[in-house]
Amino acid sequence: MTNRRHALQTLASTALLAAIGPAAAGPGHDKPHGPVKKEQTDWGIAGDAKAVKRTVQITMLDAMRFSPDSIAVRLGETIRFSMQNAGTLSHELVIGTKAKLDEHAAMMAKFPGMEHDEPYMAHVGPKAAGDIVWTFNRAGNFGFACLIPGHYQAGMVGNISVTA
Incomplete structure:
Protein backbone atom coordinates (compact mmCIF):
# COMPACT_ATOMS: atom_id res chain seq x y z
CA MET A 1 0.00 0.00 0.00
CA THR A 2 2.85 2.39 0.82
CA ASN A 3 4.45 1.81 -2.60
CA ARG A 4 1.14 2.49 -4.34
CA ARG A 5 0.66 5.73 -2.33
CA HIS A 6 4.22 6.79 -3.13
CA ALA A 7 3.66 6.05 -6.83
CA LEU A 8 0.44 8.09 -6.84
CA GLN A 9 2.15 10.98 -5.04
CA THR A 10 5.02 10.87 -7.53
CA LEU A 11 2.59 10.82 -10.46
CA ALA A 12 0.59 13.73 -9.01
CA SER A 13 3.76 15.74 -8.36
CA THR A 14 5.03 15.07 -11.88
CA ALA A 15 1.71 16.18 -13.38
CA LEU A 16 1.70 19.34 -11.26
CA LEU A 17 5.28 20.18 -12.19
CA ALA A 18 4.51 19.63 -15.88
CA ALA A 19 1.49 21.91 -15.56
CA ILE A 20 3.45 24.77 -14.02
CA GLY A 21 6.09 24.57 -16.71
CA PRO A 22 9.81 24.06 -17.18
CA ALA A 23 10.75 26.48 -14.38
CA ALA A 24 9.89 23.69 -11.95
CA ALA A 25 10.74 20.65 -14.05
CA GLY A 26 13.35 19.10 -11.82
CA PRO A 27 15.68 19.34 -8.87
CA GLY A 28 18.32 22.00 -8.51
CA HIS A 29 18.56 25.56 -9.69
CA ASP A 30 20.66 25.23 -12.81
CA LYS A 31 20.84 27.78 -15.58
CA PRO A 32 19.70 26.66 -19.04
CA HIS A 33 22.17 24.89 -21.26
CA GLY A 34 20.53 26.01 -24.51
CA PRO A 35 19.92 29.43 -26.01
CA VAL A 36 18.64 32.20 -23.73
CA LYS A 37 14.91 32.87 -23.94
CA LYS A 38 14.36 36.43 -25.20
CA TRP A 43 10.88 44.59 -16.19
CA GLY A 44 12.81 44.09 -19.45
CA MET A 60 25.17 37.76 -1.49
CA LEU A 61 25.45 37.49 2.27
CA ASP A 62 24.32 34.80 4.74
CA ALA A 63 22.87 37.67 6.81
CA MET A 64 20.09 37.47 4.16
CA ILE A 79 23.54 45.48 -17.31
CA ARG A 80 25.67 42.54 -16.33
CA PHE A 81 24.86 41.57 -12.76
CA SER A 82 27.96 39.82 -11.45
CA MET A 83 27.02 38.04 -8.25
CA GLN A 84 29.45 36.72 -5.68
CA ASN A 85 28.10 34.51 -2.92
CA ALA A 86 30.26 35.36 0.09
CA GLY A 87 28.39 32.93 2.32
CA THR A 88 28.21 29.27 3.14
CA LEU A 89 24.56 28.95 2.04
CA SER A 90 23.24 28.84 -1.51
CA HIS A 91 21.57 32.05 -2.67
CA GLU A 92 19.92 33.26 -5.83
CA LEU A 93 19.07 36.48 -7.56
CA VAL A 94 15.73 36.80 -9.33
CA ILE A 95 14.68 40.06 -11.01
CA GLY A 96 11.01 41.01 -11.31
CA THR A 97 8.06 43.05 -10.18
CA LYS A 98 7.01 42.81 -6.53
CA ALA A 99 3.94 40.78 -7.57
CA LYS A 100 6.02 38.31 -9.62
CA LEU A 101 8.62 37.95 -6.86
CA ASP A 102 5.86 37.29 -4.30
CA GLU A 103 4.27 34.74 -6.65
CA HIS A 104 7.55 32.95 -7.29
CA ALA A 105 8.46 32.98 -3.57
CA ALA A 106 5.15 31.25 -2.78
CA MET A 107 5.88 28.64 -5.47
CA MET A 108 9.39 28.10 -4.06
CA ALA A 109 7.90 27.51 -0.60
CA LYS A 110 5.75 24.72 -2.05
CA PHE A 111 8.47 23.30 -4.34
CA PRO A 112 11.87 24.18 -2.82
CA GLY A 113 13.74 22.11 -5.43
CA MET A 114 12.47 24.16 -8.38
CA GLU A 115 14.78 24.37 -11.38
CA HIS A 116 15.25 27.85 -12.78
CA ASP A 117 15.70 28.33 -16.49
CA GLU A 118 14.74 31.97 -16.95
CA PRO A 119 17.40 34.49 -17.96
CA TYR A 120 16.44 36.83 -15.08
CA MET A 121 17.31 34.18 -12.47
CA ALA A 122 20.64 32.89 -11.22
CA HIS A 123 21.34 30.38 -8.46
CA VAL A 124 24.77 30.81 -6.87
CA GLY A 125 26.24 28.17 -4.60
CA PRO A 126 28.39 28.90 -1.54
CA LYS A 127 31.58 30.83 -2.33
CA ALA A 128 30.63 30.74 -6.04
CA ALA A 129 29.83 33.40 -8.65
CA GLY A 130 27.15 33.91 -11.28
CA ASP A 131 26.00 36.41 -13.90
CA ILE A 132 22.79 37.74 -15.37
CA VAL A 133 22.76 39.98 -18.45
CA TRP A 134 19.55 41.99 -18.64
CA THR A 135 18.25 44.88 -20.75
CA PHE A 136 15.93 47.26 -18.93
CA ASN A 137 13.65 48.46 -21.73
CA ARG A 138 10.78 49.38 -19.40
CA TYR A 152 12.99 36.27 0.88
CA GLN A 153 10.94 36.25 4.07
CA ALA A 154 14.07 37.28 6.02
CA GLY A 155 14.47 40.36 3.81
CA MET A 156 16.94 39.25 1.13
CA VAL A 157 15.61 41.76 -1.39
CA GLY A 158 16.77 44.75 -3.38
CA ASN A 159 15.41 47.54 -5.55
CA ILE A 160 16.05 48.52 -9.16
CA SER A 161 14.94 51.97 -10.32
CA VAL A 162 14.80 52.34 -14.12
CA THR A 163 14.46 55.92 -15.36
CA ALA A 164 14.61 57.61 -18.75
Missing part, protein backbone atom coordinates in the same frame (compact mmCIF):
# COMPACT_ATOMS: atom_id res chain seq x y z
CA GLU A 39 10.86 37.00 -23.87
CA GLN A 40 9.65 40.48 -23.00
CA THR A 41 8.71 40.92 -19.34
CA ASP A 42 7.33 43.91 -17.44
CA ILE A 45 14.27 41.39 -21.65
CA ALA A 46 17.31 39.10 -21.66
CA GLY A 47 20.33 41.09 -22.75
CA ASP A 48 23.08 40.43 -25.24
CA ALA A 49 26.51 40.21 -23.60
CA LYS A 50 27.94 42.33 -26.44
CA ALA A 51 25.59 45.18 -25.48
CA VAL A 52 26.66 45.36 -21.80
CA LYS A 53 27.55 48.95 -20.90
CA ARG A 54 28.01 48.43 -17.17
CA THR A 55 28.65 45.64 -14.70
CA VAL A 56 27.03 45.80 -11.28
CA GLN A 57 28.80 43.74 -8.62
CA ILE A 58 26.39 42.21 -6.09
CA THR A 59 27.52 40.34 -3.01
CA ARG A 65 21.14 40.67 2.45
CA PHE A 66 22.47 41.83 -0.91
CA SER A 67 25.17 44.47 -1.17
CA PRO A 68 24.29 46.81 -2.74
CA ASP A 69 20.54 46.47 -2.27
CA SER A 70 19.55 49.41 -4.47
CA ILE A 71 20.52 49.99 -8.11
CA ALA A 72 19.73 52.84 -10.49
CA VAL A 73 19.51 52.00 -14.20
CA ARG A 74 18.87 54.11 -17.30
CA LEU A 75 16.05 53.05 -19.60
CA GLY A 76 17.50 50.92 -22.40
CA GLU A 77 20.67 50.04 -20.47
CA THR A 78 22.02 46.49 -20.64
CA ALA A 139 10.85 52.28 -16.93
CA GLY A 140 9.70 51.71 -13.38
CA ASN A 141 10.62 50.36 -9.99
CA PHE A 142 11.45 46.68 -9.90
CA GLY A 143 13.05 44.32 -7.47
CA PHE A 144 15.49 41.52 -7.07
CA ALA A 145 15.39 38.85 -4.42
CA CYS A 146 16.66 35.53 -3.19
CA LEU A 147 13.61 33.28 -3.35
CA ILE A 148 15.11 30.29 -1.59
CA PRO A 149 12.55 29.48 1.12
CA GLY A 150 13.15 31.63 4.18
CA HIS A 151 15.62 34.01 2.49
Whole structure:
Protein backbone atom coordinates (compact mmCIF):
# COMPACT_ATOMS: atom_id res chain seq x y z
CA MET A 1 0.00 0.00 0.00
CA THR A 2 2.85 2.39 0.82
CA ASN A 3 4.45 1.81 -2.60
CA ARG A 4 1.14 2.49 -4.34
CA ARG A 5 0.66 5.73 -2.33
CA HIS A 6 4.22 6.79 -3.13
CA ALA A 7 3.66 6.05 -6.83
CA LEU A 8 0.44 8.09 -6.84
CA GLN A 9 2.15 10.98 -5.04
CA THR A 10 5.02 10.87 -7.53
CA LEU A 11 2.59 10.82 -10.46
CA ALA A 12 0.59 13.73 -9.01
CA SER A 13 3.76 15.74 -8.36
CA THR A 14 5.03 15.07 -11.88
CA ALA A 15 1.71 16.18 -13.38
CA LEU A 16 1.70 19.34 -11.26
CA LEU A 17 5.28 20.18 -12.19
CA ALA A 18 4.51 19.63 -15.88
CA ALA A 19 1.49 21.91 -15.56
CA ILE A 20 3.45 24.77 -14.02
CA GLY A 21 6.09 24.57 -16.71
CA PRO A 22 9.81 24.06 -17.18
CA ALA A 23 10.75 26.48 -14.38
CA ALA A 24 9.89 23.69 -11.95
CA ALA A 25 10.74 20.65 -14.05
CA GLY A 26 13.35 19.10 -11.82
CA PRO A 27 15.68 19.34 -8.87
CA GLY A 28 18.32 22.00 -8.51
CA HIS A 29 18.56 25.56 -9.69
CA ASP A 30 20.66 25.23 -12.81
CA LYS A 31 20.84 27.78 -15.58
CA PRO A 32 19.70 26.66 -19.04
CA HIS A 33 22.17 24.89 -21.26
CA GLY A 34 20.53 26.01 -24.51
CA PRO A 35 19.92 29.43 -26.01
CA VAL A 36 18.64 32.20 -23.73
CA LYS A 37 14.91 32.87 -23.94
CA LYS A 38 14.36 36.43 -25.20
CA GLU A 39 10.86 37.00 -23.87
CA GLN A 40 9.65 40.48 -23.00
CA THR A 41 8.71 40.92 -19.34
CA ASP A 42 7.33 43.91 -17.44
CA TRP A 43 10.88 44.59 -16.19
CA GLY A 44 12.81 44.09 -19.45
CA ILE A 45 14.27 41.39 -21.65
CA ALA A 46 17.31 39.10 -21.66
CA GLY A 47 20.33 41.09 -22.75
CA ASP A 48 23.08 40.43 -25.24
CA ALA A 49 26.51 40.21 -23.60
CA LYS A 50 27.94 42.33 -26.44
CA ALA A 51 25.59 45.18 -25.48
CA VAL A 52 26.66 45.36 -21.80
CA LYS A 53 27.55 48.95 -20.90
CA ARG A 54 28.01 48.43 -17.17
CA THR A 55 28.65 45.64 -14.70
CA VAL A 56 27.03 45.80 -11.28
CA GLN A 57 28.80 43.74 -8.62
CA ILE A 58 26.39 42.21 -6.09
CA THR A 59 27.52 40.34 -3.01
CA MET A 60 25.17 37.76 -1.49
CA LEU A 61 25.45 37.49 2.27
CA ASP A 62 24.32 34.80 4.74
CA ALA A 63 22.87 37.67 6.81
CA MET A 64 20.09 37.47 4.16
CA ARG A 65 21.14 40.67 2.45
CA PHE A 66 22.47 41.83 -0.91
CA SER A 67 25.17 44.47 -1.17
CA PRO A 68 24.29 46.81 -2.74
CA ASP A 69 20.54 46.47 -2.27
CA SER A 70 19.55 49.41 -4.47
CA ILE A 71 20.52 49.99 -8.11
CA ALA A 72 19.73 52.84 -10.49
CA VAL A 73 19.51 52.00 -14.20
CA ARG A 74 18.87 54.11 -17.30
CA LEU A 75 16.05 53.05 -19.60
CA GLY A 76 17.50 50.92 -22.40
CA GLU A 77 20.67 50.04 -20.47
CA THR A 78 22.02 46.49 -20.64
CA ILE A 79 23.54 45.48 -17.31
CA ARG A 80 25.67 42.54 -16.33
CA PHE A 81 24.86 41.57 -12.76
CA SER A 82 27.96 39.82 -11.45
CA MET A 83 27.02 38.04 -8.25
CA GLN A 84 29.45 36.72 -5.68
CA ASN A 85 28.10 34.51 -2.92
CA ALA A 86 30.26 35.36 0.09
CA GLY A 87 28.39 32.93 2.32
CA THR A 88 28.21 29.27 3.14
CA LEU A 89 24.56 28.95 2.04
CA SER A 90 23.24 28.84 -1.51
CA HIS A 91 21.57 32.05 -2.67
CA GLU A 92 19.92 33.26 -5.83
CA LEU A 93 19.07 36.48 -7.56
CA VAL A 94 15.73 36.80 -9.33
CA ILE A 95 14.68 40.06 -11.01
CA GLY A 96 11.01 41.01 -11.31
CA THR A 97 8.06 43.05 -10.18
CA LYS A 98 7.01 42.81 -6.53
CA ALA A 99 3.94 40.78 -7.57
CA LYS A 100 6.02 38.31 -9.62
CA LEU A 101 8.62 37.95 -6.86
CA ASP A 102 5.86 37.29 -4.30
CA GLU A 103 4.27 34.74 -6.65
CA HIS A 104 7.55 32.95 -7.29
CA ALA A 105 8.46 32.98 -3.57
CA ALA A 106 5.15 31.25 -2.78
CA MET A 107 5.88 28.64 -5.47
CA MET A 108 9.39 28.10 -4.06
CA ALA A 109 7.90 27.51 -0.60
CA LYS A 110 5.75 24.72 -2.05
CA PHE A 111 8.47 23.30 -4.34
CA PRO A 112 11.87 24.18 -2.82
CA GLY A 113 13.74 22.11 -5.43
CA MET A 114 12.47 24.16 -8.38
CA GLU A 115 14.78 24.37 -11.38
CA HIS A 116 15.25 27.85 -12.78
CA ASP A 117 15.70 28.33 -16.49
CA GLU A 118 14.74 31.97 -16.95
CA PRO A 119 17.40 34.49 -17.96
CA TYR A 120 16.44 36.83 -15.08
CA MET A 121 17.31 34.18 -12.47
CA ALA A 122 20.64 32.89 -11.22
CA HIS A 123 21.34 30.38 -8.46
CA VAL A 124 24.77 30.81 -6.87
CA GLY A 125 26.24 28.17 -4.60
CA PRO A 126 28.39 28.90 -1.54
CA LYS A 127 31.58 30.83 -2.33
CA ALA A 128 30.63 30.74 -6.04
CA ALA A 129 29.83 33.40 -8.65
CA GLY A 130 27.15 33.91 -11.28
CA ASP A 131 26.00 36.41 -13.90
CA ILE A 132 22.79 37.74 -15.37
CA VAL A 133 22.76 39.98 -18.45
CA TRP A 134 19.55 41.99 -18.64
CA THR A 135 18.25 44.88 -20.75
CA PHE A 136 15.93 47.26 -18.93
CA ASN A 137 13.65 48.46 -21.73
CA ARG A 138 10.78 49.38 -19.40
CA ALA A 139 10.85 52.28 -16.93
CA GLY A 140 9.70 51.71 -13.38
CA ASN A 141 10.62 50.36 -9.99
CA PHE A 142 11.45 46.68 -9.90
CA GLY A 143 13.05 44.32 -7.47
CA PHE A 144 15.49 41.52 -7.07
CA ALA A 145 15.39 38.85 -4.42
CA CYS A 146 16.66 35.53 -3.19
CA LEU A 147 13.61 33.28 -3.35
CA ILE A 148 15.11 30.29 -1.59
CA PRO A 149 12.55 29.48 1.12
CA GLY A 150 13.15 31.63 4.18
CA HIS A 151 15.62 34.01 2.49
CA TYR A 152 12.99 36.27 0.88
CA GLN A 153 10.94 36.25 4.07
CA ALA A 154 14.07 37.28 6.02
CA GLY A 155 14.47 40.36 3.81
CA MET A 156 16.94 39.25 1.13
CA VAL A 157 15.61 41.76 -1.39
CA GLY A 158 16.77 44.75 -3.38
CA ASN A 159 15.41 47.54 -5.55
CA ILE A 160 16.05 48.52 -9.16
CA SER A 161 14.94 51.97 -10.32
CA VAL A 162 14.80 52.34 -14.12
CA THR A 163 14.46 55.92 -15.36
CA ALA A 164 14.61 57.61 -18.75
